[in-house]
Amino acid sequence: MSAAQKYVPGEHPDLKPPLGQTGLLFWLRTNFFSSTFNVVLTLVTLYFLYLILPPMFNWLFVDSAFVADSRVHCRELGTGACWGFIEKRFGQFTYGFYPLEERWRVNLTFLLFVIATLPVLWDNMPGRRSFLWFSLVFPFVAAWLLLGGFGLETVDTDQFGGFMLTMVIGVTGIVFSLPLGILLALGRQSNLHFIRWLCTGFIEFFRGVPLITLLFVASTMLNYFLPPGTSFDLLLRVLIMVTLFSAAYIAEVVRGGLQAIPKGQHEAADAMGLKYWASMRLVVLPQALKISIPGIVNTFIGLFKDSTLVVIIGLLDPLGIGRASLSDSKWQGLSTEVYVFIALFFFACCFSMSRYSIYLENKLNTGHRN
Amino acid sequence: MATTIDMRGPPKSGFSIGKIWTDKKSRGVIVQVIAMAIFCAVVFYLANNVVENFQKLGKPFGFDFLEQESNYDINQTLISYNSQSSHGRAAVVGILNTLLVAFCGIILATILGFILGVLRLSPNWLVNKLAYCYIEFVRNVPVLVHILLVHGIMVHSLPHPKQAINVADSFFLSNRGFYMPQPVFQPLFWLVVAAFVFGLIYAFWYRRAARIKQAATGEQSPVFWVMLASIIGLPILAFLLTGLPIEWQDPVQGKFNLKGGMAIKPEFMALWLALSLYTAAFIAEIVRSGIMAVDKGQSEAALALGLPRKRTMNLVVIPQALRVIIPPLTSQYLNITKNSSLAIAIGYMDIVATIGGISLNQTGREMECMIIVLGLYLFFSITISMIMNWYNNRIALVER
Numbered sequence: 001m002s003a004a005q006k007y008v009p010g011e012h013p014d015l016k017p018p019l020g021q022t023g024l025l026f027w028l029r030t031n032f033f034s035s036t037f038n039v040v041l042t043l044v045t046l047y048f049l050y051l052i053l054p055p056m057f058n059w060l061f062v063d064s065a066f067v068a069d070s071r072v073h074c075r076e077l078g079t080g081a082c083w084g085f086i087e088k089r090f091g092q093f094t095y096g097f098y099p100l101e102e103r104w105r106v107n108l109t110f111l112l113f114v115i116a117t118l119p120v121l122w123d124n125m126p127g128r129r130s131f132l133w134f135s136l137v138f139p140f141v142a143a144w145l146l147l148g149g150f151g152l153e154t155v156d157t158d159q160f161g162g163f164m165l166t167m168v169i170g171v172t173g174i175v176f177s178l179p180l181g182i183l184l185a186l187g188r189q190s191n192l193h194f195i196r197w198l199c200t201g202f203i204e205f206f207r208g209v210p211l212i213t214l215l216f217v218a219s220t221m222l223n224y225f226l227p228p229g230t231s232f233d234l235l236l237r238v239l240i241m242v243t244l245f246s247a248a249y250i251a252e253v254v255r256g257g258l259q260a261i262p263k264g265q266h267e268a269a270d271a272m273g274l275k276y277w278a279s280m281r282l283v284v285l286p287q288a289l290k291i292s293i294p295g296i297v298n299t300f301i302g303l304f305k306d307s308t309l310v311v312i313i314g315l316l317d318p319l320g321i322g323r324a325s326l327s328d329s330k331w332q333g334l335s336t337e338v339y340v341f342i343a344l345f346f347f348a349c350c351f352s353m354s355r356y357s358i359y360l361e362n363k364l365n366t367g368h369r370n
Numbered sequence: 371m372a373t374t375i376d377m378r379g380p381p382k383s384g385f386s387i388g389k390i391w392t393d394k395k396s397r398g399v400i401v402q403v404i405a406m407a408i409f410c411a412v413v414f415y416l417a418n419n420v421v422e423n424f425q426k427l428g429k430p431f432g433f434d435f436l437e438q439e440s441n442y443d444i445n446q447t448l449i450s451y452n453s454q455s456s457h458g459r460a461a462v463v464g465i466l467n468t469l470l471v472a473f474c475g476i477i478l479a480t481i482l483g484f485i486l487g488v489l490r491l492s493p494n495w496l497v498n499k500l501a502y503c504y505i506e507f508v509r510n511v512p513v514l515v516h517i518l519l520v521h522g523i524m525v526h527s528l529p530h531p532k533q534a535i536n537v538a539d540s541f542f543l544s545n546r547g548f549y550m551p552q553p554v555f556q557p558l559f560w561l562v563v564a565a566f567v568f569g570l571i572y573a574f575w576y577r578r579a580a581r582i583k584q585a586a587t588g589e590q591s592p593v594f595w596v597m598l599a600s601i602i603g604l605p606i607l608a609f610l611l612t613g614l615p616i617e618w619q620d621p622v623q624g625k626f627n628l629k630g631g632m633a634i635k636p637e638f639m640a641l642w643l644a645l646s647l648y649t650a651a652f653i654a655e656i657v658r659s660g661i662m663a664v665d666k667g668q669s670e671a672a673l674a675l676g677l678p679r680k681r682t683m684n685l686v687v688i689p690q691a692l693r694v695i696i697p698p699l700t701s702q703y704l705n706i707t708k709n710s711s712l713a714i715a716i717g718y719m720d721i722v723a724t725i726g727g728i729s730l731n732q733t734g735r736e737m738e739c740m741i742i743v744l745g746l747y748l749f750f751s752i753t754i755s756m757i758m759n760w761y762n763n764r765i766a767l768v769e770r
Contacts, residue, residue: 031496038493041497045497194405194406207751208751209744209748210708210747212722213740213747216726216740217744221736223423224424228426301510305510306512335518335522335526336522336526336527339522343515347510347511351510
């Protein structure tokens with residue numbers, strides 16, 4: 001190419017990027033070997049992975065026994081994980097002690113749950129409006145299906161257990177704590193002193209103590225606050241406590257969103273002649289909730305994870321089932337398998353929730369910034 | 371002009387019943403009075419039920435049971451305690467155990483969290499993704515599962531004391547815990563402590579003097595090296611000069627268990643590790659977002675002013691990142707303290723397990739025990755959030 005090459009405007013030749021600025025080699029060089037320190041870091045990390053991954057893989061898949069009758073049998077098959085234990089108890093891990101012949105009700109509830117959540121999460125869904133009506137009715141249908149009565153055989157809540165119990169606690173907590181949390185946040189921002197004081201006290205109390213102490217309160221001393229001789233279901237007590245607990249956290253998240261709304265928005269709503277509730281519903285809350293979505297979903301994830309604490313007051317969530325099964329002399333000493341299995345379940349649920357929140361955040365970002 | 375102006379003036383302030391509700395002020399008063407009435411009614415109803423229930427069961431209410439003999443043992447105590455001690459002393463042991471695990475957890479979680487947060491920002495793809503996998507996996511699994519998993523691995527996978535992992539005949543790791551030599555302080559050891567205290571005071575005095583000097587003359591002093599020498603060098607010097615006044619008492623491997631030395635029980639280790647590993651993942655995200663929150667223009671401006679890279683970090687980037695990092699960081703510290711209550715699942719005797727667990731079951735004083743436990747946690751969190759608010763007000767940007 002001669003140095004004095006002329007370019008006609010608008011007809012620049014499409015030159016390729018200089019060699020070594022693209023492709024796999026370039027990517028490798030910038031990401032792994034850009035400096036001496038980086039080279040060392042890469043090598044150390046590779047060695048670390050070499051130490052960790054193969055044994056883990058062997059333990060999980062290669063040396064493990066997927067079908068076995070007892071721990072001894074497992075050890076004959078391989079030195080790795082004994083998944084046969086999980087396989088044998090899979091029913092209990094899923095349904096707890098729900099009667100065998102009634103398990104279809106749990107399955108059906110789960111199917112309906114999926115149908116009910118779809119229109120909430122997916123806003124381009126065909127026929128979304130009619131499905132949303134179903135979502136509103138779903139909690140009652142679910143309660144009827146799970147508890148029985150009105151033609152179905154009744155099932156006591158102490159037979160609930162396993163992942164089904166986790167879902168019951170998680171979903172109920174999420175459904176009820178969101179509206180309660182929004183109300184509390186509004187109360188805390190209110191001009192009315194007594195209301196503000198009441199909401200602040202409530203929020204600070206529930207945020208100040210660990211959930212486990214609240215569950216102890218629910219299981220040991222709540223009966224003192226009821227008229228003598230009355231008592232109500234332990235699961236219901238736990239649900240109330242879990243809901244109040246996460247409502248307090250949601251209230252703080254929503255308060256952060258409310259505080260981020262400029263005063264002009266409130267004033268504009270007032271100037272339009274909107275009353276308090278109308279201005280909140282139409283102007284302030286849509287903006288505030290949009291900002292608080294990541295925080296709200298994080299609280300939900302926290303609530304879902306915290307549902308495991310019920311094992312300490314004797315409910316049989318997956319951890320409870322796991323611990324009960326570990327006391328079986330045939331399977332003693334397999335705690336790692338049980339907890340890894342449960343950890344994977346929670347990871348799948350919570351990770352997808354957090355992915356969804358990121359997706360929602362991007363979608364609702366109407367681009368006022370950047 | 372075609373427009374007409376309403377000249378009627380403000381509406382007459384006559385009284386009518388409907389106005390009480392349409393007027394903002396009086397409506398506020400009414401709403402509050404109703405809320406207060408409902409609140410008082412609920413409180414009265416609950417209190418009444420409590421009194422009736424106590425009368426019916428013939429139970430007294432009071433904290434006198436704290437002086438009774440506790441009749442149970444605690445496997446790890448920071449102060450002297452045995453089964454003849456009182457319930458009150460058991461509660462103190464529990465509080466100290468809670469604070470101990472929270473304190474150790476906070477330190478380890480902070481270190482791990484900062485390392486992970488920086489790794490997460492590394493330009494090295496492999497390191498970055500590895501940190502990401504760790505953070506996402508750990509964050510999305512309940513802390514109770516972590517605690518039980520770590521405890522399970524410790525109890526089932528570590529060898530029995532007889533085959534304990536032995537490092538230099540002084541450190542033993544087995545499923546009964548981690549044993550290490552116990553220091554026995556000789557009489558002259560107080561000189562080392564005195565040297566340390568003196569070094570600390572001198573170091574801070576020197577730093578202050580150096581700042582004043584720099585403000586007045588612009589001359590810089592080797593602050594870091596002087597501080598290092600006086601805080602660490604001076605005690606070491608004193609230690610050597612007094613003739614190494616510490617003796618180490620090694621643990622001895624017995625037939626069934628290890629004897630002597632200092633022991634960290636598996637319950638404590640499991641709780642400590644699990645809480646730290648779990649919280650470190652959250653701290654890493656906080657650190658990452660804090661560093662990313664500092665605008666690139668800030669460090670570019672500092673470099674343009676001629677500040678060296680290190681000073682740019684210390685004087686410009688880190689102070690601004692800390693402003694974002696510290697508030698959520700304290701709430702993580704509070705979370706460690708609260709999550710340490712899960713100790714009860716593996717039998718570490720913290721405040722919930724002692725006074726809220728065994729004492730409660732032995733004495734049957736549910737109400738009093740739960741009041742103590744809830745009150746203590748409220749005290750912790752209110753203290754920390756008050757310090758936090760004070761700190762936030764101090765570092766908040768002053769705008770307009």
